[in-house]
Amino acid sequence: MTFWRNQKIRGWLYQFAALLLVALCVAVLADNTLENMRTRGIQSGFGFLSQPAGFDISESLFGFESTQPYWQAFLTGLGNTLKVALIGIILTTILGVLLGVGRFSQNILIRGLCLTYVEIFRNIPLLLQLLMWYLVCVEWLPTAREAEPFLGIYLTKAGLALPWFGDVPVKAGFGIKGGVTLSPEFFALLLGLTIYTASYIAEIVRSGIASVPRGQLEAALSLGLSRAQTMRLIQLPQALRVIIPPLTNQYLNLTKNSSLAVAVGYPELVSIANTSINQTGRAVECIAVIMAVYLTLSLLTSVLMNAYNRRAAIKER
Amino acid sequence: MLNNTRIRQLAGVALCLTAVALPAHAGKTLDTIKSRGELVCGVNVALAGFSAADSEGKWSGLDVDYCKALAAAILSDANKVKYVPLNAQQRFTALQSGEIDILSRNTTWTLTRDASLGANFVGTIYYDGQGFMVKKELKIASAKELNGATVCTQSGTTTEKNLTDYARANKLDIKPLVFEKNEAATGAYHSGRCEAYTTDASGLAAERTIAKNPDEHLILPEIISKEPLGPLVRRGDDEFFAISKWVLNALIEGEEYGLTQANLDEKKTSDDPNIQRILGTAEDMGTLLGLDKEWAYRALKATGNYGEIFERNVGKNSPLKLERGLNKLWNQGGILYAPPIR
Numbered sequence: 001m002t003f004w005r006n007q008k009i010r011g012w013l014y015q016f017a018a019l020l021l022v023a024l025c026v027a028v029l030a031d032n033t034l035e036n037m038r039t040r041g042i043q044s045g046f047g048f049l050s051q052p053a054g055f056d057i058s059e060s061l062f063g064f065e066s067t068q069p070y071w072q073a074f075l076t077g078l079g080n081t082l083k084v085a086l087i088g089i090i091l092t093t094i095l096g097v098l099l100g101v102g103r104f105s106q107n108i109l110i111r112g113l114c115l116t117y118v119e120i121f122r123n124i125p126l127l128l129q130l131l132m133w134y135l136v137c138v139e140w141l142p143t144a145r146e147a148e149p150f151l152g153i154y155l156t157k158a159g160l161a162l163p164w165f166g167d168v169p170v171k172a173g174f175g176i177k178g179g180v181t182l183s184p185e186f187f188a189l190l191l192g193l194t195i196y197t198a199s200y201i202a203e204i205v206r207s208g209i210a211s212v213p214r215g216q217l218e219a220a221l222s223l224g225l226s227r228a229q230t231m232r233l234i235q236l237p238q239a240l241r242v243i244i245p246p247l248t249n250q251y252l253n254l255t256k257n258s259s260l261a262v263a264v265g266y267p268e269l270v271s272i273a274n275t276s277i278n279q280t281g282r283a284v285e286c287i288a289v290i291m292a293v294y295l296t297l298s299l300l301t302s303v304l305m306n307a308y309n310r311r312a313a314i315k316e317r
Numbered sequence: 318m319l320n321n322t323r324i325r326q327l328a329g330v331a332l333c334l335t336a337v338a339l340p341a342h343a344g345k346t347l348d349t350i351k352s353r354g355e356l357v358c359g360v361n362v363a364l365a366g367f368s369a370a371d372s373e374g375k376w377s378g379l380d381v382d383y384c385k386a387l388a389a390a391i392l393s394d395a396n397k398v399k400y401v402p403l404n405a406q407q408r409f410t411a412l413q414s415g416e417i418d419i420l421s422r423n424t425t426w427t428l429t430r431d432a433s434l435g436a437n438f439v440g441t442i443y444y445d446g447q448g449f450m451v452k453k454e455l456k457i458a459s460a461k462e463l464n465g466a467t468v469c470t471q472s473g474t475t476t477e478k479n480l481t482d483y484a485r486a487n488k489l490d491i492k493p494l495v496f497e498k499n500e501a502a503t504g505a506y507h508s509g510r511c512e513a514y515t516t517d518a519s520g521l522a523a524e525r526t527i528a529k530n531p532d533e534h535l536i537l538p539e540i541i542s543k544e545p546l547g548p549l550v551r552r553g554d555d556e557f558f559a560i561s562k563w564v565l566n567a568l569i570e571g572e573e574y575g576l577t578q579a580n581l582d583e584k585k586t587s588d589d590p591n592i593q594r595i596l597g598t599a600e601d602m603g604t605l606l607g608l609d610k611e612w613a614y615r616a617l618k619a620t621g622n623y624g625e626i627f628e629r630n631v632g633k634n635s636p637l638k639l640e641r642g643l644n645k646l647w648n649q650g651g652i653l654y655a656p657p658i659r
């Protein structure tokens with residue numbers, strides 16, 4: 001058999017040719033873009049990243065001053081993205097699993113409630129849900145000036161202010177000073193992402209559990225395990241390998257959906273990039289940064305979840 | 318199952334940008350407009366007095382009238398304009414990618430924009446400045462009292478940086494809350510999430526007129542920046558750039574020489590050489606621009622002179638009731654000064 005007839009080698013060659021073609025297209029497109037931008041007098045380059053940003057950011061994990069450079073503004077935005085995504089993923093997993101398991105409850109009320117939840121929140125566009133939660137936060141809560149503390153906690157239009165290691169929030173001027181504050185923008189986004197994504201996770205968990213053969217349930221029950229024990233020890237662990245791949249998808253979705261935050265004023269990565277695009281005119285560059293960051297986050301999530309999936313997979317013996 | 322409008326929007330922007338990736342066509346904007354029979358004008362989505370569509374989809378406003386005058390000068394018909402509503406964020410990309418011929422959308426002339434966007438500012442159609450609006454119940458009389466306040470604004474505008482500069486210069490602790498949509502920014506202000514809303518003073522006046530109870534809101538006296546608003550065209554087409562500039566100048570000169578929509582035809586018999594040049598009754602100035610001698614007559618006939626446009630859309634004959642202020646002619650105490658049509 002000659003070299004060309006070898007299936008495997010031919011496969012590799014085809015893939016290599018395809019890759020080369022794609023790379024060539026990208027290169028031509030990039031070159032053309034740069035050339036056209038130059039002839040049209042549109043400036044380009046990443047040099048602006050080290051210039052002072054000149055704008056303030058309403059919330060940040062480690063503090064941000066307008067004199068700091070753009071790249072630090074981007075980092076601040078990324079920090080805000082990660083903050084809402086990580087907390088959101090944890091909360092939505094808990095909620096989603098509870099809802100999914102609830103669909104197998106003996107209690108018809110619980111089953112019905114879980115089903116209703118899924119049907120409602122899965123079918124309303126996320127953007128609307130975010131706007132609704134935000135409206136609830138800023139319309140119904142009192143202003144900081146009118147508010148009275150409850151156990152040292154303030155819940156106002158300015159957010160949720162909690163005492164933190166003896167640092168008790170107090171009214172000051174227009175707002176609340178001291179303690180830790182969760183802004184209504186963060187809160188609305190977190191709530192929206194968690195509740196929306198949980199409706200999908202619930203379905204994933206439900207179908208995962210349903211995929212476990214009924215014999216397993218019957219065997220466990222006849223061994224004298226309770227319903228709850230059966231779910232926890234027999235059904236869920238076996239369902240995991242069906243659940244994890246689509247769950248990864250939902251985690252990625254949640255992270256990407258956090259970019260809807262611009263609608264409710266939460267300063268995450270895309271919001272910071274928007275401001276930077278406007279101030280510097282470097283649209284291509286800022287969008288490239290956004291794409292690179294989301295790609296990295298997605299790949300990272302996939303890698304982690306795949307590793308976990310390998311551990312959860314049934315070991316064939 | 319990528320259920321993500323935001324990413325899709327970004328993809329849209331990216332797609333627009335790939336339009337830049339296609340080979341550049343030598344820009345004879347004037348020919349394109351003539352063969353298309355239509356001027357494509359980027360305007361604000363909704364800003365009372367500057368650019369807004371009524372229930373029948375008819376556009377009006379100061380920025381819109383400029384487009385009409387331009388269309389009248391080029392195409393002899395002020396109605397041959399296609400309006401493309403753009404938010405703050407999209408406006409420059411739309412111009413760069415060739416989606417619009419001209420951007421007439423309360424856009425501030427700054428060095429960064431002039432030098433790095435591949436666009437040229439045609440001139441200033443409205444001298445503005447950034448201010449603050451607060452609810453009267455806060456009992457604030459000056460922007461200096463905004464220490465500790467949260468201020469709502471729209472992203473993609475010059476306002477964020479001005480606000481930060483002002484806060485730093487006056488040692489005020491101000492927290493900016495930035496929304497992509499103007500309605501979201503004003504919504505958060507009205508709900509009480511923000512103590513103040515900031516944008517161009519003209520924009521504040523527009524917002525106040527459409528508020529539920531305009532009397533509950535106060536526009537603070539401080540003007541914290543210079544915001545010369547004007548139209549922009551793409552670089553690389555000096556002919557169209559010149560036409561855009563001179564139509565704006567003609568509207569201003571028209572006021573200077575007392576040419577109004579109503580008296581324009583009478584004035585055709587005027588023996589003032591300045592008026593004769595503007596109206597094309599003696600010397601032909603239009604040919605120099607690639608137009609004909611009645612170009613300015615048609616522009617003025619379509620919209621009236623600058624003063625008429627101002628009063629009708631944002632001045633005393635409008636709900637906004639803005640003062641002419643800086644936007645008076647140079648010989649009447651303002652800074653509006655058009656180079657001569659000569």
Ligand SMILES: N[C@@H](CCC(=O)N[C@@H](CS)C(=O)NCC(=O)O)C(=O)O
Binds near residue numbers: 361499517546
């Ligand atoms: N002149 C400023 C601000 C222009 C601007 O976009 N203003 C806002 C607030 S008045 C606006 O018109 N928003 C209307 C919208 O996007 O719907 C600039 O050029 O950046």
